[in-house]
Amino acid sequence: MFGVIFARETGFGVMVGRALYPVSAPKPHALPSTVVRDDEPLLVDSARSGNTSAFEELVARYEDKIFRLTSNITGNREDAEDAMQDAFLKAYAHLKDFHGESRFYTWLVRIAANEALMRLRKRRPNHFSLDQPIEGDSDLMPRELEEWSPNPEQLYAKSEIDNIVSAFVSQLEDDYRIVLVLRDVEELSTQETANALGISLSAVKSRLLRARLKLREKLSRHFRQGALN
Amino acid sequence: MNCKGVIREISNYIDGDLDPVVKQELERHLEHCEDCTMIVDQTRKSIKVLCDSRPVSLSAEVRARLHAALRRKIDHNAS
Numbered sequence: 538m539f540g541v542i543f544a545r546e547t548g549f550g551v552m553v554g555r556a557l558y559p560v561s562a563p564k565p566h567a568l569p570s571t572v573v574r575d576d577e578p579l580l581v582d583s584a585r586s587g588n589t590s591a592f593e594e595l596v597a598r599y600e601d602k603i604f605r606l607t608s609n610i611t612g613n614r615e616d617a618e619d620a621m622q623d624a625f626l627k628a629y630a631h632l633k634d635f636h637g638e639s640r641f642y643t644w645l646v647r648i649a650a651n652e653a654l655m656r657l658r659k660r661r662p663n664h665f666s667l668d669q670p671i672e673g674d675s676d677l678m679p680r681e682l683e684e685w686s687p688n689p690e691q692l693y694a695k696s697e698i699d700n701i702v703s704a705f706v707s708q709l710e711d712d713y714r715i716v717l718v719l720r721d722v723e724e725l726s727t728q729e730t731a732n733a734l735g736i737s738l739s740a741v742k743s744r745l746l747r748a749r750l751k752l753r754e755k756l757s758r759h760f761r762q763g764a765l766n
Numbered sequence: 767m768n769c770k771g772v773i774r775e776i777s778n779y780i781d782g783d784l785d786p787v788v789k790q791e792l793e794r795h796l797e798h799c800e801d802c803t804m805i806v807d808q809t810r811k812s813i814k815v816l817c818d819s820r821p822v823s824l825s826a827e828v829r830a831r832l833h834a835a836l837r838r839k840i841d842h843n844a845s
């Protein structure tokens with residue numbers, strides 16, 4: 538089925554005009570560096586032992602990010618605000634149950650994702666399934682086979698790129714969107730994503746693959762060479 | 767491995783989550799297929815763009831409501 542689209546496939550030893558991209562070993566998609574600051578464990582310990590201002594500092598640190606998460610999942614402002622608020626209140630009430638088996642932020646994401654999912658399900662009963670197997674793979678066929686501008690970052694301001702990405706996320710199918718957001722925005726591992734959603738690893742991976750391919754296609758329309766001409 | 771096989775494994779490959787034998791087969795394909803190489807590269811960049819996107823700040827109103835609710839909860843627990 539790729540025959541047509543990949544008609545230019547060269548086979549061993551035959552090269553066409555374009556230069557090959559360098560083949561480099563992939564860096565495993567890194568886990569948060571930006572999210573966790575060094576003093577977080579101290580702050581969490583302090584909050585757990587009853588220092589309420591330490592907890593408020595944690596809230597202030599993550600409120601924007603948690604609101605983005607609940608917005609990304611619910612796609613509805615009111616639900617997102619409620620889910621965010623209830624997530625922090627729940628986290629406060631259950632702080633004693635957090636024993637540092639994951640990062641604090643991951644724990645918080647899990648609570649917030651549940652709050653947001655509950656609200657999304659209420660609005661769309663039976664509309665999406667996170668663990669139903671995806672039939673076939675004809676949808677995997679890549680479109681948009683054009684090279685990107687060498688520096689797409691220079692074509693757009695950072696805020697424009699953020700807008701493109703956020704519009705893409707909001708238009709994605711519910712189940713793809715939820716998985717993509719937990720894995721590639723919140724930077725949970727695939728296993729943590731599966732745990733947070735109570736679904737199998739393979740259900741996460743099949744949705745993540747499709748969501749990532751769609752993201753590439755969407756960005757290709759903006760980042761291809763001469764996109765602005 | 768053919769092109770379709772690469773696309774099917776692209777996400778696992780980027781995550782460094784492939785069996786070494788499969789990874790080797792995939793990389794052997796990339797050595798001679800520029801389309802797949804481009805797709806791998808662009809997909810990796812796409813994930814980075816998504817990952818680097820910044821959250822919008824909460825409005826002052828929503829933030830005030832959140833912290834007021836939190837205060838109530840804290841005071842309630844303390845009493």
Ligand SMILES: [Zn+2]
Pocket residue numbers: 543546768769770772795799800801802803
């Ligand atoms: Zn190929």
